[in-house]
Amino acid sequence: MTDSDTPDHLPRFLPDAVHRSVHPGTALLRLETTHAREGILDGAWWPRSRDIGAELPSLISALTEHLGPITRVGLDGSAWDELPTRVTVDDRVVHIDSFPVGDDTVLITRGDRDHFSLMLVPPDTQPDAARAAMARAVRADNVTEARQILIETGSDRPPAPA
Numbered sequence: 001m002t003d004s005d006t007p008d009h010l011p012r013f014l015p016d017a018v019h020r021s022v023h024p025g026t027a028l029l030r031l032e033t034t035h036a037r038e039g040i041l042d043g044a045w046w047p048r049s050r051d052i053g054a055e056l057p058s059l060i061s062a063l064t065e066h067l068g069p070i071t072r073v074g075l076d077g078s079a080w081d082e083l084p085t086r087v088t089v090d091d092r093v094v095h096i097d098s099f100p101v102g103d104d105t106v107l108i109t110r111g112d113r114d115h116f117s118l119m120l121v122p123p124d125t126q127p128d129a130a131r132a133a134m135a136r137a138v139r140a141d142n143v144t145e146a147r148q149i150l151i152e153t154g155s156d157r158p159p160a161p162a
Contacts, residue, residue, distance in 0.1 A: 029045050029118075046134060051080075068110055075106055137149055
């Protein structure tokens with residue numbers, strides 16, 4: 001299936017479902033569940049590492065399950081170990097764009113015009129801080145940018161030495 005095969009009639013809202021981790025052991029993802037999409041962020045993603053080859057396929061699979069086919073992912077290339085220009089997930093090519101969007105945001109494109117913005121929680125974030133940041137990011141009334149949410153929840157700090 002190619003990009004041109006992506007249906008243009010996809011729904012333009014996120015699913016009505018409880019916030020949850022999708023497929024435990026793969027992508028830790030939360031999505032805003034309002035149809036209005038009025039907040040700054042549409043969701044949050046907490047990858048386990050900076051290895052994009054290991055992390056991105058599970059995110060794309062989880063998003064595809066809820067949103068339909070994903071065509072592009074925009075990331076800050078400096079935040080990842082290596083950043084390919086495309087990945088194939090479930091026999092679909094997903095293009096990867098490197099933008100200086102900041103380490104705290106992932107831009108997802110469904111179809112050719114529908115964009116979603118996910119807050120990126122750093123992989124080494126403590127679980128309580130990550131959960132707090134993710135919960136705040138998906139609030140329908142959220143008007144705080146990802147960077148500020150991470151600062152306010154302590155998710156931007158490395159874990160304390162053991």
